[in-house]
Amino acid sequence: MNVENGKKDAAASATNVLIVGVGGQGVIMVSKVLALLCQKQGYQVKQSEVHGMAKRGGSVFSHVRFGPQVWSPTIPQGKADILLALEWAEGMRWIEHLNAKTSSFIADTQQIVPPFACLNRERGAIMAYSRETPDEVVSKVHRGYALDAGTMAAELGNVRVANTILLGVLSVVLDFPVEDWQDVIAQMVPPKTREVNAKAFLLGREWSKNADIPAPRTRPLLPDAHKTVQSRLEITAAWCKGCDICVKMCPERCLVLNTDQIAEMAQSEKCTGCRLCEWLCPDFAIKVKTEKQTSVTA
């Protein structure tokens, strides 16, 4: 490496693109396309990624930095010029890395809900997933694009080209010749899918002309009347034979076998009334009683 005494502010000269998504979505592939494209434009480029554990459905991110001189392989916090999110909640996770006054935000509105978002056993629990709406977010960034690339790709006949649609939008934000984009994409995708990827790229560019924001995904809440129900376990000791299925399978581990080998509620405050014990008890010894509280107005 030929290192010279750089007088120039390298941080200012590099363009920073943060590409994020979920393991398996193609974050690395998209980054490689961009890195190769930048190299072909004669820029220095560094592309840094974290994988490993991330392969297992975790969040994946990749930093692409290009310019006349690039030192750090990672983007300093708050210095991302472009955030490209292949999944909605991942876009929200990284949005703090953008500068509200100068940077661009491109996100697929498709949602990949992690199993962790669905673990709350409380009555009326709300999915622990991002609730920000696309129009709200787009209105707050300098330049924002939110599109349902997943559905658009499905309409093209190949859900895997959603990333290429997003690259089409990115090509509007980054000032590289369109033909170079097309060349690099054709070079990087499997030969059989070149045609559909070429279409997807143009579809992304076309969409960005109007950039219509898709309607937010809404999830119905539990009706209020059902929220005021309290549950209580009733165990008929005479029927229990101490098989301990309920004890083993209770998701909150709130049941125990007492000294007589009869199932007993040990931590009633943890019980969410999920009824799993009731459904699994081979002897019908457990009933989950639900009681409505009348004092609350619906």
Added chain:
Amino acid sequence: MKHDKAALKKAADDSNLIRPLMGNEALARGIWEAGVKVASAYPGTPSTEILENLARYPIEDIEAQWATNEKVAFDVAAGASFAGVRAACVMKHVGLNVAADALMSQTYIGVNGGLVLIVCDDPGIHSSQNEQDSRLYAKLAQIPVLEPVDAQEALEFVRIAFDISEEFDTPVIVRSTTRLSHTRSVVKMSDRLDVATRPFIEDPSKNVMIPLHARQRHLMLFEREKKLSAYFDSSPLTRIDEGSSEYGIISQSVAYSYVKEILPAAKVLKLAAAHPLPTKTIKAFCASVDRVFVVEELEPVVEDAVRGMNIKVEGKQWFPQTGEFSPEIVRRGFEEAGILEPLPADEKVDVEIVPTGRPPVLCSGCPHTSTYMAVRGLEARVAGDIGCYTLAAVKPLQAIDTCVSMGSSIANAVGMAKAGLNEKPIIATLGDSTFLHSGIPPLIDAVYNNANITVIILDNHITAMTGGQDHAATGVTLRGIATHQIDFEEMCRAIGVKWIKKVDSYDVGAMFRTFREATEYKGVSVVISDRPCVLDPLKIRGPALQVDAASCIACQSCMNLGCPSLIWSDEWYDGHHKITIDEPTCIGCTLCAQVCPSDCIRPVIAQ
């Protein structure tokens, strides 16, 4: 990966090719270019891709093979060095703990053919159990440790490491980090060196470490260190970026790139090796500036050594000793040290974000899911181990009590049993590759000392965590050549285990029954929980299942599996969300259907 393969093939033909390479690809290229004949490794993030890439070069050039563990990898490379060829071994930082025993003696012996260890540290613990700094091993072994800053240097430093190794009769460590290994940058490649095989050195005083010889060789280590220090003093690898004399910075590795990013005009002494240090150069450099900073990730290896030269130096009081560096962390350090003014705050996007937790999870249809579902039902003490299955320690499975290092589970279980922990059955769980790596000696120990424990071998027929590498029980080598396949049942029987059963991981009932029987047996029992990984070597796909929403009672029983294909639907039942299955990701393993009390999960019927 296909494209990289083509790229490398082309690169092998064209000597001066320039293209972006990942740090690990560049390290592999460096090994190949250095004329190495034998390379061995045990996979471990972030080092795995190095040997995978090496295996793409012609077999006539290089023997690249997976070792049973890192000590074996090191000894194989050392053996090749004895035999007079250049040899490399590759491991992650914790792998060096395993190989350390051999390294500490080999350093006395030195080399015949060049011997280089490539060790990848993981500052920030992206995918490890700790963040130890391998450079401390270099100090302990009194050998050089080179620290490249980017992919280009990675390639060059590997080549240079072999020259140093042969010139100074020493093993050499090239230390990478996750950030270097997994960063792609443009690299200029060259040809492979033609290195002649050296004759075997028939010299017991050099090669046989008995006390008499070792005492002599130990003295040599200090001489060697001195010579290496002088070498780095005169080598162009050590260089100075000129700047004002107000302050000077000593740095190397990826940390150097952060320094250049933050302070592009500063006076910097760029080192190639954190040990042995170019003492003269450092003293002169420090005398030329008013303040001296050392910027290095993790341990203050260079900083302490510079302080040892009676030089006033600043480092870890400004830059953290834990975690991975970033430009902003290095910047903050210089701000606190009074070198830089804080930047005006960035204008952040004004959205209140409720972050969506997305930790890594076991894959849809992962056979470990059901194993731990059944283990959880046993209410046992569970000693865990290193692998994907460590994810069963967290919600919703929560079925593991301990996880220490490769192979610890079995001996930990023995210790628990011997300590008299007897109110619950004691189980050790570990994967097939981990068992081969370092699970066999503790299993022998368990049988020998008659411990009352159950060992569950989670046999998914691959080293899964690191992305699907073969091992001695897959019957295939790194180069895809068929070889002997170890049979775990046979092996356990030979060790003396009397109670051995194999069970299908996709049969939850049979698993639970078998585990129960195994834990009731007094003595060492082994259960082999048998199903291939769903990702490697083949991506397994089956007919997806679907939930009959009308009969779903929202009991969340299936959600206890933590399968990523199971999510809440928009419908409610009795205050809880009904469940829906994401058909594109479901592989039809039926585990959820097996635990469903209302029998509402069924195969998707073609319309």
